[in-house]
Amino acid sequence: MTNPLRVAITGGTSGLGLALVRELRRRGARIAFVARTREHVDRVARELPGTHGIVGDVARKDDIHPIALQITAALGGLDVLVNNASSLGPTPLALLADTECEDFAVALETNVLGPFRLTKALLGALTASAREGRGAVVLNVSSDAAINAYAKWGVYGASKAALRHMSAIWGEELAADGVLFLSLDPGDMDTPLHAQAVPDADPAQLKRPEAAARELSDAILAALAKEHA
Amino acid sequence: MIAAAMPSPRRADARLLVVSEDGSLAHALRSSLTDHLKPRDLVIANDAATLPASLHGIHLPSAVPIEVRLAGRSSLAHDDVRFTAVVFGAGDWRTRTEDRRPPPPLAQGDRLALGPLVAKVEHMQRHERLVVLKFDGPVDGVWAGIARHGRPIQYAYLARALALWDVWTPVAAVPVAFEAPSAGFALDWSVLRTLRARGVEFATITLAAGIASTGDPVLDLRLPFDEPYRVTASTASAIRRARAQGGRIIAIGTTVVRALEHSGGHAGEAVADTRIGAGTQLRAVDALLSGTHEPNESHYQVLRAFQKDDVLARATAALEASSYRTHEFGDSVLIFLRQARVVKTELESATLA
Numbered sequence: 001m002t003n004p005l006r007v008a009i010t011g012g013t014s015g016l017g018l019a020l021v022r023e024l025r026r027r028g029a030r031i032a033f034v035a036r037t038r039e040h041v042d043r044v045a046r047e048l049p050g051t052h053g054i055v056g057d058v059a060r061k062d063d064i065h066p067i068a069l070q071i072t073a074a075l076g077g078l079d080v081l082v083n084n085a086s087s088l089g090p091t092p093l094a095l096l097a098d099t100e101c102e103d104f105a106v107a108l109e110t111n112v113l114g115p116f117r118l119t120k121a122l123l124g125a126l127t128a129s130a131r132e133g134r135g136a137v138v139l140n141v142s143s144d145a146a147i148n149a150y151a152k153w154g155v156y157g158a159s160k161a162a163l164r165h166m167s168a169i170w171g172e173e174l175a176a177d178g179v180l181f182l183s184l185d186p187g188d189m190d191t192p193l194h195a196q197a198v199p200d201a202d203p204a205q206l207k208r209p210e211a212a213a214r215e216l217s218d219a220i221l222a223a224l225a226k227e228h229a
Numbered sequence: 230m231i232a233a234a235m236p237s238p239r240r241a242d243a244r245l246l247v248v249s250e251d252g253s254l255a256h257a258l259r260s261s262l263t264d265h266l267k268p269r270d271l272v273i274a275n276d277a278a279t280l281p282a283s284l285h286g287i288h289l290p291s292a293v294p295i296e297v298r299l300a301g302r303s304s305l306a307h308d309d310v311r312f313t314a315v316v317f318g319a320g321d322w323r324t325r326t327e328d329r330r331p332p333p334p335l336a337q338g339d340r341l342a343l344g345p346l347v348a349k350v351e352h353m354q355r356h357e358r359l360v361v362l363k364f365d366g367p368v369d370g371v372w373a374g375i376a377r378h379g380r381p382i383q384y385a386y387l388a389r390a391l392a393l394w395d396v397w398t399p400v401a402a403v404p405v406a407f408e409a410p411s412a413g414f415a416l417d418w419s420v421l422r423t424l425r426a427r428g429v430e431f432a433t434i435t436l437a438a439g440i441a442s443t444g445d446p447v448l449d450l451r452l453p454f455d456e457p458y459r460v461t462a463s464t465a466s467a468i469r470r471a472r473a474q475g476g477r478i479i480a481i482g483t484t485v486v487r488a489l490e491h492s493g494g495h496a497g498e499a500v501a502d503t504r505i506g507a508g509t510q511l512r513a514v515d516a517l518l519s520g521t522h523e524p525n526e527s528h529y530q531v532l533r534a535f536q537k538d539d540v541l542a543r544a545t546a547a548l549e550a551s552s553y554r555t556h557e558f559g560d561s562v563l564i565f566l567r568q569a570r571v572v573k574t575e576l577e578s579a580t581l582a
Contacts, residue, residue: 045369052369054373065376065393065397066281066376067376069278069281069372069375069376069404070373070376072404073372073376076307076403077402078402121397123399124398124399124401128276128402128433131431131463173418177421
């Protein structure tokens with residue numbers, strides 16, 4: 001690519017996020033990734049030279065602007081934001097009636113307010129990219145639990161439903177500014193998050209995160225191509 | 230004028246003094262900004278995000294506490310971690326900048342421990358407080374250290390400390406400003422929608438806005454420091470388009486004037502090193518939306534390129550009489566260039582076409 005895509009991915013040191021970092025890097029993108037644990041961030045940044053590792057927690061309001069600052073400083077702007085970091089809520093998964101309010105609030109911080117705040121903080125960079133004709137895409141990683149009601153998936157499902165609806169409203173409001181919002185369900189994958197939710201699942205029956213990362217990367221590039229058309 | 234004590238940049242009741250081409254004055258609400266613009270006008274803002282440029286730490290040779298305020302850089306490049314900086318002695322923002330203690334004697338080669346960061350004084354800049362410093366270590370680590378340890382430059386007139394989100398305008402993109410390009414607080418996404426609905430185009434430049442005051446009268450005379458900026462090809466073509474259609478270029482903030490007058494509205498990356506003042510013949514900008522600066526501020530000099538001193542004196546008196554709020558989070562002034570520039574505009578459109 002003569003003008004490499006500039007991509008930020010949250011939750012980028014494990015599961016789908018890490019697979020997306022690898023996949024988009026392989027396709028020539030410049031990448032900044034975010035995760036909470038310094039050791040993991042340093043390990044991935046060492047393993048994938050040229051990527052920019054950022055330590056931060058999207059659930060913490062005070063971390064959002066330092067994260068946004070490091071993303072745009074490292075990449076000189078931003079074309080694609082992937083809000084991938086997710087919290088299951090309390091595990092083992094619990095009935096809503098057995099869920100503590102505080103645990104619900106924590107999941108909302110990660111799954112709804114975090115993506116809201118980070119998108120808002122990066123909107124100047126994304127719209128600048130759109131005005132320059134590079135296009136701008138925000139991918140909010142969703143789940144079928146955002147649509148279907150599964151017992152014991154109340155916290156995760158309700159927060160992912162909120163994220164999905166927020167994506168749709170962002171999309172309505174920012175279409176004229178050239179920012180495209182995607183809300184995509186990668187499917188049930190063999191990831192640490194899935195193992196936490198369903199410890200006895202057979203990994204062989206689950207989708208590989210690498211396969212999901214390829215599909216999501218295709219969707220991002222297709223969305224950018226559509227914006228150019 | 231009265232100081233705006235709380236950082237509530239998007240007050241619904243923020244006011245706007247409009248200074249027309251003919252020098253007449255009108256009071257308005259800032260929410261009516263778009264009413265003063267016409268279809269085909271082009272509004273240009275500075276999309277620089279503001280760095281947490283104030284870093285507390287220790288001057289290692291003397292072990293004395295200091296505050297470093299990053300104030301300038303010679304490029305916008307990510308790997309350029311060499312900064313012009315103003316150094317203060319112990320104390321914090323609750324003391325007015327003018328009253329802050331000087332730093333311990335500084336010398337070339339001194340090391341400064343600033344939270345997780347270490348910086349070296351590369352050289353002094355003809356003043357006891359002004360240094361060029363360079364941070365040690367890998368570049369990503371330097372930005373992480375600034376992002377986490379730094380705090381926005383604060384203002385003693387405010388009742389509480391500013392957080393980073395207080396000093397980013399809604400269109401803030403790349404973190405290169407040392408103080409907020411505060412005129413941009415007049416914008417929000419609803420205003421940008423209204424502009425579009427009215428047929429007014431919107432574009433951005435990026436200029437690393439430096440600091441507004443050093444607290445030292447001698448040093449203040451050297452403001453603004455050189456400021457790197459970028460004008461994108463899409464912004465340059467929006468300018469050509471507006472010109473060709475008879476639209477006016479409306480700068481949101483003095484930093485936009487500085488970038489556009491230095492570049493002539495053309496695309497590119499350079500360092501704005503010229504001063505704009507009473508003698509400047511503006512070639513790119515037709516109007517300026519700005520804070521309500523007072524005559525002793527460096528920003529005020531820029532206003533003098535738009536209108537003659539007697540008009541500005543009347544405007545200042547009107548702001549004073551009507552108790553406009555001043556400072557970074559206060560009310561605004563929309564000031565149009567004094568004479569129509571029809572002939573020049575046509576000439577430039579012809580040469581650019």
